[in-house]
Amino acid sequence: xxxxxxxxxxxxADPAADAGHREHPPxxxxxxxxxxxxxxxxCEVACKEWNNVxxxxxxxxxxxxxxTGMLGASTWRHVAFIEQDQGGDAGFRxxxxxxxxxxxxxxxxxxxxxxxxxxRTEFGTVVVQDDICNGCGYCVSGCPYGVIxxxxxxxxxxxxxxxYDRLRGGLEPACAKACPTQSIQFGPLDELRERAAQRLDxxxxxxxxxxxxxxxxxxxxxxxxxxxxxxxDEPEVYGLPPDPVVPTRDLTESWKYAGMAAGVLVxxxxxxxxxxxxx
Amino acid sequence: MPRxxxxxxxxxxxxxxxxxxxxxxxxxxxxxxxxxxxxxxxGADLTGRPELCRAARLGSLGALVASxxxxxxxxxxxxxxxxxxxxxxxxxxxSVGTWILATFGPGSGLxxxxxxxxxxxxxxxxxxxxxxxxxxxxxxxxxLAPGLAAYTAxxxxxxxxxxxxxxxxxxxxxxxxxxxxxxxxLAMLFTPVAxxxxxxxxAIAGTIGEITASRVIxxxxxxxxxxxxxxxxxxxxxxxxxxxxxxxxxxxxxxRRSRAAxxxxxxxxxxxxxxxxxxxxEAGVASTRDPKxxxxxxxxxxxxxxxxxxx
Numbered sequence: 001x002x003x004x005x006x007x008x009x010x011x012x013a014d015p016a017a018d019a020g021h022r023e024h025p026p027x028x029x030x031x032x033x034x035x036x037x038x039x040x041x042x043c044e045v046a047c048k049e050w051n052n053v054x055x056x057x058x059x060x061x062x063x064x065x066x067x068t069g070m071l072g073a074s075t076w077r078h079v080a081f082i083e084q085d086q087g088g089d090a091g092f093r094x095x096x097x098x099x100x101x102x103x104x105x106x107x108x109x110x111x112x113x114x115x116x117x118x119x120r121t122e123f124g125t126v127v128v129q130d131d132i133c134n135g136c137g138y139c140v141s142g143c144p145y146g147v148i149x150x151x152x153x154x155x156x157x158x159x160x161x162x163x164y165d166r167l168r169g170g171l172e173p174a175c176a177k178a179c180p181t182q183s184i185q186f187g188p189l190d191e192l193r194e195r196a197a198q199r200l201d202x203x204x205x206x207x208x209x210x211x212x213x214x215x216x217x218x219x220x221x222x223x224x225x226x227x228x229x230x231x232x233d234e235p236e237v238y239g240l241p242p243d244p245v246v247p248t249r250d251l252t253e254s255w256k257y258a259g260m261a262a263g264v265l266v267x268x269x270x271x272x273x274x275x276x277x278x279x
Numbered sequence: 280m281p282r283x284x285x286x287x288x289x290x291x292x293x294x295x296x297x298x299x300x301x302x303x304x305x306x307x308x309x310x311x312x313x314x315x316x317x318x319x320x321x322g323a324d325l326t327g328r329p330e331l332c333r334a335a336r337l338g339s340l341g342a343l344v345a346s347x348x349x350x351x352x353x354x355x356x357x358x359x360x361x362x363x364x365x366x367x368x369x370x371x372x373x374s375v376g377t378w379i380l381a382t383f384g385p386g387s388g389l390x391x392x393x394x395x396x397x398x399x400x401x402x403x404x405x406x407x408x409x410x411x412x413x414x415x416x417x418x419x420x421x422x423l424a425p426g427l428a429a430y431t432a433x434x435x436x437x438x439x440x441x442x443x444x445x446x447x448x449x450x451x452x453x454x455x456x457x458x459x460x461x462x463x464x465l466a467m468l469f470t471p472v473a474x475x476x477x478x479x480x481x482a483i484a485g486t487i488g489e490i491t492a493s494r495v496i497x498x499x500x501x502x503x504x505x506x507x508x509x510x511x512x513x514x515x516x517x518x519x520x521x522x523x524x525x526x527x528x529x530x531x532x533x534x535r536r537s538r539a540a541x542x543x544x545x546x547x548x549x550x551x552x553x554x555x556x557x558x559x560x561e562a563g564v565a566s567t568r569d570p571k572x573x574x575x576x577x578x579x580x581x582x583x584x585x586x587x588x589x590x
Contacts, residue, residue: 008370063289070291080288108439114374115359116366134362135355137298138373141438146294155355236574239288243577247437247444248370254433254447261432261451262425264488265318268459272481273322
C-alpha cells in the first residue's frame, strides 16, 4: 500500500522499475540550458523531420521570432522568444528557450489514459502508442504543462517520444543531435542533474543571479521532470506553470468524496421508498 | 477580490483547453439519468409500483443507449472504442468508469428490454424467462448505479483543469444530486402521480443536494472557483438553479395532484440537470483559457512556501 501511494506522488527513484521494467537502461532525459540557446530552431526542424510530424500552420504570430506558439500535437519542440527591456544599465535582453514534453516522473497524461496507449518506456520516458490511442482526449486535460494534444484531422493524441526509436538504436534524440550550442543536452538523468547544478553554480559565480533550475527537483509536484531546464527568469515568463502538480496526487481524496456522495445517493433512494402509505 | 497581477508568455494559456465537446457534458447528464433511473426502478420493483418501475427501467435503458452513443462519438477514433476494454487502470477514472458502465449496461438493458415485451409474448418461454430475469438484472444495475453517478465527477476532478480540480470535494455531490434529480424528474414525467411518490421524493432530495453543493463551490473564495461565478458557466448554472428551485417546489406541492404539473416539474428538473452539467463543464474550460488561473495560485503557493522556509 505504501508502495502504491508512493508511486502516485512524491520522489520516485526508478520510474521504469515502478512501471514493471526489470532489466532496464538508466533513466535518460534532457537538460535544456536556455542560457546558451540562440533561437535557431534547429531542434524544431530536426524533430519534425525525424518524427515525420506534419505541418501545423505557417503563421506570423507577432510574438518576436516565435511563429510556432506553443507545444502541441504537431509541435514537439517549441522555441520561445521573449524580448525584455530591463531598463537602466541592464538594457534590452532576449530570452530564448526550447520547450519540450517533461517526461514527468509522475505523468498526469499516463495516469489517466484509459487504453494503455500511453506507457512508461524502459528509459523512464513517456510515449503514446499510436496504434492503441483511441483519441479519448483525457491525457490532454491530465497534463499540468499543457503539452500533449489531439491532432484534429487524425483524432489521436501526440507528443514528444524523446525519439524512442533512436534511443532503442543507441542514438540521441534528433533535437539534441541538431542543437549547435549544446543548449539541449541528452543523457542519463543523474548525470544531467549534476551537470546542471554545476552550470548553475558557475552562472551564479559569474554574476547571473537570475539563473535557476526548473523541473530538476524530485520533490516537486510531479516527482521531477525527465526533461528539465535552466531558466533566466520565472517559469511563467516562458509559458511554463510555476508549480505544477500531477492531478493524480488527489486521486484517493477524490474517490473518497465520490464514495460519500454515492452513499448519500443510496440513502436518498432508500428514504424515498421508506415512507409508508399509498403515495 | 484584488486584481491578480501575474506574468505570462504573451498572455497565452499554459494549459491545453479540453478537447471534449458538448457530447461529454451530455454524457454526464445521460449517465446520471441512467443511474438515477435504475435506483428508482429497483425500488419500485421491490415495493410493487409497476408503473413507476416501467417508466424508470425504460428511462434507464434509453439513457444507457444515449450514453454509449455519446461516449463513442466523442472519441477521436470512434472505431477504436473497444481499446478501452483492453486494460483496467485504477489510476484512470475514465477506465474505472468504462468498466462501471460496461457492467451496469447488461443489467439496465435486460430490465429495460423486459418492459418492452408485448403482452402477447409474455406467456411464451422466452417472455417468461426475460420477465423473471428482469428483477435480478435491475438490482444488479442499481448496485452499480451510485458508482456510475459519482465517477464522472472524479473524471473531471482528476485533471489539471483548475476549476475542476479545485472543486473535487463538491463535484461528486453536485453530480449524484443531479443524477437523482434527473432520474426522479423523468419518472415524474411518465408515471401516474399515485405511484410517483418515491420519484418526487428522490428528485427533491437530489436537487437540494445539487443546489447546496453548487452553492458551496460558489461560496469558496479565490480564483480557483471564479469561472463558476462568471461568464457562460455562471449563466448556465444560474438557469439550472432557477429550473431546479421551480422543479422542487412544484414536485413538493402541485405535482402530487396534477399529472400535468408533475410533468412540468419533471421537465424543469431534467433541464436543470442538463444545464448544471454544461455549466460545470464550461467553468473548467474557461479556467484553461486564461493563464491567470494556473499562474496566480501556483505563484502564491510558491511564495507562501518560501515565506514558511525563511520565517
